[in-house]
Amino acid sequence: MQTSTSPTRSWPRSGRALGIPPSNARPAGTGIHGRQGGGWGGLPLPNSKPNVIERVSAPSYTEHVFDGRVLGVDPGMATAGLAVVEMRDRRPFLVWFDTVRTPAGLAEPGRLRRVHQAVREAIAAHQPAVVAVERVMWGRNVGSAMSVARATGVVLLAADEAGVPVEEYAPLEVKMAVTGIGNAGKEQVRRALARTHGFLEVPAQADAADAMAVAVCHLQQSPLRRLQREAADRDVVEAAARVTSIAVAARRRASRLEAT
Numbered sequence: 001m002q003t004s005t006s007p008t009r010s011w012p013r014s015g016r017a018l019g020i021p022p023s024n025a026r027p028a029g030t031g032i033h034g035r036q037g038g039g040w041g042g043l044p045l046p047n048s049k050p051n052v053i054e055r056v057s058a059p060s061y062t063e064h065v066f067d068g069r070v071l072g073v074d075p076g077m078a079t080a081g082l083a084v085v086e087m088r089d090r091r092p093f094l095v096w097f098d099t100v101r102t103p104a105g106l107a108e109p110g111r112l113r114r115v116h117q118a119v120r121e122a123i124a125a126h127q128p129a130v131v132a133v134e135r136v137m138w139g140r141n142v143g144s145a146m147s148v149a150r151a152t153g154v155v156l157l158a159a160d161e162a163g164v165p166v167e168e169y170a171p172l173e174v175k176m177a178v179t180g181i182g183n184a185g186k187e188q189v190r191r192a193l194a195r196t197h198g199f200l201e202v203p204a205q206a207d208a209a210d211a212m213a214v215a216v217c218h219l220q221q222s223p224l225r226r227l228q229r230e231a232a233d234r235d236v237v238e239a240a241a242r243v244t245s246i247a248v249a250a251r252r253r254a255s256r257l258e259a260t
Contacts, residue, residue: 071128072215074207077147080115081207084126085215097208116154123162131159132218135168169217177217189213
């Protein structure tokens with residue numbers, strides 16, 4: 001199945017290009033049911049047990065860049081939402097989405113392994129240019145926040161292993177980008193994705209819809225973040241040049257004083 005919208009580039013067609021062996025089986029109870037959104041290009045996660053993955057060197061970032069393709073992640077220990085969104089004709093398009101569910105009776109390391117595996121498989125199948133993650137917010141429920149933080153950690157690890165950069169967005173940023181309302185509820189976010197952003201399909205699963213919103217937020221905010229970083233880099237270069245100029249002038253004055 002075609003995995004690129006660009007005829008001028010050649011992309012890996014499977015996880016083999018990332019050093020990930022094929023997976024034909026998934027343990028029962030994971031609750032992963034990959035769905036193809038929008039009727040195009042989505043490769044569902046296999047409902048089967050994954051093979052053991054050996055750590056391999058990450059490929060270079062330019063080997064698997066899709067223009068405007070983002071894997072959005074709403075991290076969690078019990079459930080994690082995944083959604084792949086890309087730009088087509090200057091409009092966002094839902095390629096694929098999924099909700100990862102881990103058994104409550106499974107030990108925490110095993111649950112984290114399954115979240116990590118699902119993210120790696122999604123990256124291998126859809127080759128995003130970037131992974132956008134909702135940042136954990138530390139509130140009154142510290143225990144819940146700690147679980148989300150640990151799940152976020154394995155998401156970041158999976159992205160780094162694949163050589164894909166990560167951007168994090170606070171829930172307020174995501175809601176403002178999608179709805180324009182900082183305290184919008186989940187149903188308001190779903191409605192805005194359909195009505196404001198024109199998606200023909202919005203996941204009924206809350207976590208997958210949240211992941212989709214994170215991806216849309218990145219598509220809107222990434223140009224601004226890039227400009228901010230470029231401006232910061234220019235400021236650093238200019239400051240370094242000024243410091244160098246001052247140091248050179250000081251040395252010259254010191255040399256003149258020694259000569260007299």
